């Protein structure tokens with residue numbers, strides 16, 4: 001992810017600077033590039049805070065709940081999963097322990113790619129063996145499938161990381177001020 005982030009930044013920067021410009025021009029152009037990024041961020045924040053989301057999945061409660069907490073960009077990614085996952089994934093079996101329930105989730109007609117989702121009913125925590133949540137910060141198809149299977153009407157807090165929240169900046173700027 002770090003490499004792809006650097007490459008994305010280089011590609012954006014290349015729109016503003018080239019090899020032939022002198023150092024003072026570089027600084028000026030770099031400043032323009034940063035201003036452009038700031039503008040894009042403000043635009044994205046505005047987009048997230050205003051406007052009404054049109055619900056597209058058949059799982060309105062879960063989709064509405066996600067639209068209230070996620071930024072618009074992340075919400076769109078989550079909604080794609082919400083529409084796709086329950087149609088292509090199946091919850092095959094459940095193994096209960098005293099604290100957790102471990103579900104086997106697999107793709108439709110593909111018994112080779114089983115993932116195990118661990119769910120703790122007392123804390124509403126989910127962990128999947130694919131570790132997508134831990135690496136990317138968004139719940140995977142397996143967890144989304146299980147949310148639907150278990151009739152969740154709201155997205156659990158443990159599946160919403162602070163930096164994908166709409167209110168993230170307000171919360172952190174408030175903490176910094178204190």
Ligand SMILES: [Zn+2]
Pocket residue numbers: 115128129130131132140141142143
């Ligand atoms: Zn998974």
